[in-house]
Structure formats: C-alpha cells, structure tokens
Amino acid sequence: MRRALLILVAAIAGIGVFTGGLAWLLTDPRPPAGASYGERLYYRSCVECHGRDGRGSWRAALFLLRPGNLASPRVAAESDRYLFDIIKHGGSPIGRPGMPAFGYHLKDDDITELVKYVRTLGKQ
Ligand code: HEC
Structure with missing residues (x-):
C-alpha cells in the first residue's frame, strides 16, 4: 500500500519535471x-x-x-x-x-x- 503511494508520487513528480523542462526549453526568447x-x-x-x-x-x-x-x-x-x-x-x-x-x-x-x-x- 505504502509502496504504491510512493510510486504514484514519484510518477507525478517525474511528469512535473518532464513537462516543466519541456516548457523551459520551448519558451520563446524575449x-x-x-x-x-x-x-x-x-x-x-x-x-x-x-x-x-x-x-x-x-x-x-x-x-x-x-x-x-x-x-x-x-x-x-x-x-x-x-x-x-x-x-x-x-x-x-x-x-x-x-x-x-x-x-x-x-x-x-x-x-x-x-x-x-x-x-x-x-x-x-
Ligand atoms: C513555422 C516556421 C516559420 C515561421 C513562424 C516563420 N517562417 Fe519564414 N520561413 C520558414 C521556412 C521553412 C522558410 C523557407 C521556405 C522554403 O524555402 O521552402 C521561410 C522563409 C522565409 C523567407 C524567405 C527567405 C528566402 O530564403 O528567400 C522570409 C523573408 C521569411 N521566411 C521571413 C519570415 C518572417 C518575417 C516571419 C515572421 C513574421 C517568419 N518568416 C516566420 C519558416 C517559418
């Protein structure tokens, strides 16, 4: 049970880092x-x-x-x-x-x- 929760949290954090990185990469220069x-x-x-x-x-x-x-x-x-x-x-x-x-x-x-x-x- 605890383990499933940990995996879920890790997955959500991973998605956050991935999309954040992508947004940072793709932001147009000002x-x-x-x-x-x-x-x-x-x-x-x-x-x-x-x-x-x-x-x-x-x-x-x-x-x-x-x-x-x-x-x-x-x-x-x-x-x-x-x-x-x-x-x-x-x-x-x-x-x-x-x-x-x-x-x-x-x-x-x-x-x-x-x-x-x-x-x-x-x-x-
Ligand atoms: C979606 C990507 C994209 C955007 C956004 C874009 N262009 Fe282009 N542009 C191209 C491509 C690809 C070519 C080359 C087309 C070809 O030779 O087949 C090109 C060609 C040109 C050319 C002709 C260059 C030549 O070699 O004769 C000019 C001038 C130009 N773009 C100006 C602009 C300007 C000004 C803007 C902004 C208003 C703009 N482009 C926005 C992709 C883009």
Missing part, C-alpha cells in the same frame, strides 16, 4: 530591452523558426523545417516586394510551402516593419 517595433514583432512571430539571428533555430530543425538564412547575402539582394509578399502570403504561392502566411495576423504596416527588421539581420 526581445532585448529597447527593441524596435519591428524587432518585437519578429520575436513574437518569427523567432521560433528563424532564430534570433535569422540563421534558423534548432526548434525548427527539430520539426525538420529548413527556414533558410535570413541574414544571407541572397536574402539581402531580394527586393522589398519579395520579402513583403512571402511574409504576407507565405511561401506556398511560389512553391516554398515551409513559410507560413502572416497576412491574416499582421497588418501591412507591420509587415513593412518586419521587412525593415529582416534587412538589419544581414548587417549584424
């Missing part, structure tokens, strides 16, 4: 103090896949997503229109379905701010 509006948007919507520095996060890798490198010269060479469209409509219309569409969540002005912030990633 934007630095004094971050611009675009940067805060990036931390809110993009960081879980693209990572702090735009080079892709290990969380995305965990789910076999390959978010590319937003800090690469290739992205820097893309037009504002391209960046705006892929954020608003996602990658699907151009055959790159990994990138979700944000047009339903974000206003055009916000997307413009994100484009500006993505441009700064290549310069860091």
Whole structure:
C-alpha cells in the first residue's frame, strides 16, 4: 500500500519535471530591452523558426523545417516586394510551402516593419 503511494508520487513528480523542462526549453526568447517595433514583432512571430539571428533555430530543425538564412547575402539582394509578399502570403504561392502566411495576423504596416527588421539581420 505504502509502496504504491510512493510510486504514484514519484510518477507525478517525474511528469512535473518532464513537462516543466519541456516548457523551459520551448519558451520563446524575449526581445532585448529597447527593441524596435519591428524587432518585437519578429520575436513574437518569427523567432521560433528563424532564430534570433535569422540563421534558423534548432526548434525548427527539430520539426525538420529548413527556414533558410535570413541574414544571407541572397536574402539581402531580394527586393522589398519579395520579402513583403512571402511574409504576407507565405511561401506556398511560389512553391516554398515551409513559410507560413502572416497576412491574416499582421497588418501591412507591420509587415513593412518586419521587412525593415529582416534587412538589419544581414548587417549584424
Ligand atoms: C513555422 C516556421 C516559420 C515561421 C513562424 C516563420 N517562417 Fe519564414 N520561413 C520558414 C521556412 C521553412 C522558410 C523557407 C521556405 C522554403 O524555402 O521552402 C521561410 C522563409 C522565409 C523567407 C524567405 C527567405 C528566402 O530564403 O528567400 C522570409 C523573408 C521569411 N521566411 C521571413 C519570415 C518572417 C518575417 C516571419 C515572421 C513574421 C517568419 N518568416 C516566420 C519558416 C517559418
């Protein structure tokens, strides 16, 4: 009887430690103090896949997503229109379905701010 109780308590504690650890691991990083509006948007919507520095996060890798490198010269060479469209409509219309569409969540002005912030990633 005592033993069953002990096993139960141990199991509950184990589940607690496991889920707590998972929550700690999966909590999104927070934007630095004094971050611009675009940067805060990036931390809110993009960081879980693209990572702090735009080079892709290990969380995305965990789910076999390959978010590319937003800090690469290739992205820097893309037009504002391209960046705006892929954020608003996602990658699907151009055959790159990994990138979700944000047009339903974000206003055009916000997307413009994100484009500006993505441009700064290549310069860091
Ligand atoms: C669910 C994960 C995920 C989220 C969230 C996400 N992206 Fe992406 N993104 C991707 C993947 C995957 C690709 C690469 C698609 C491909 O090449 O097939 C991509 C591609 C891009 C590209 C094109 C890069 C290139 O190489 O041409 C831009 C720009 C971009 N994302 C910006 C953003 C911005 C800004 C946000 C936040 C509003 C964001 N993404 C949120 C997964 C994500």
